[in-house]
Amino acid sequence: MSHRSLIAPSILSADFARLGEEINAVAGEGETRADWVHVDVMDAHFVPNLTLGLPVVKSLLKATDLPLDCHLMIEDPDHWAIGYAEAGAYNVTVHVEAASDPVMLAKNLHAAGAKAGLSVKPGTPLEDHLETLKHYDTLLVMSVEPGFGGQSFIPDVLDKVRTARRLVDTGHLNVIVEIDGGINADTIEQAAEAGVDCFVAGSAVYGAEDPGKAVAALRAQAAAR
């Protein structure tokens, strides 16, 4: 791994009535500071849950200087994703299962000034999307079925992470391997060992008494592998 492990707390497990304060809880100094804030956008169609959309993301962008990592679990990301990039999201991740033209989408996200992320559900093989991946900056490997926080990590996805790590390293791709779902003190080391660069953690951070300390502890565990 060429850089330190990145920790991206998911505000899905935060108090939605106090999102600005909740982000500030992981925006301190040093090791307690998150690298990115992960924002789960769900439309009750691509996934059976509804969360928040572009108006809330625009407000969050004003409330923090941390980079927003927007995970779009929505139908028709070809149409909607660009708005998040134009608003100033750092990274906009779309699901390969939902995108009609993911290569064009990545180009459009880049033109709008954002990084582009490609996400795969646990049952989606990576092998079918290798050419597409070359156009992206992050690969978000889902380690739970998308839709809800607080689910258990699916260990079978570690094989996919190892494959991704190998492809990125041997192909010299500039792609950050990110994992999302069930990451906590019990699972982060396996994920780090398999080659993950960036760890999304919702309940493990916002369910902790001190979210900033949880960020520091997860980062230390990831770095120890």
Ligand SMILES: O=C(CO)[C@@H](O)[C@H](O)COP(=O)(O)O
């Ligand atoms: O995208 C999703 C769920 O669909 C995630 O970002 C979850 O929000 C992660 O929550 P934990 O599994 O860490 O509690």
Ligand SMILES: [Fe+2]
């Ligand atoms: Fe997510």
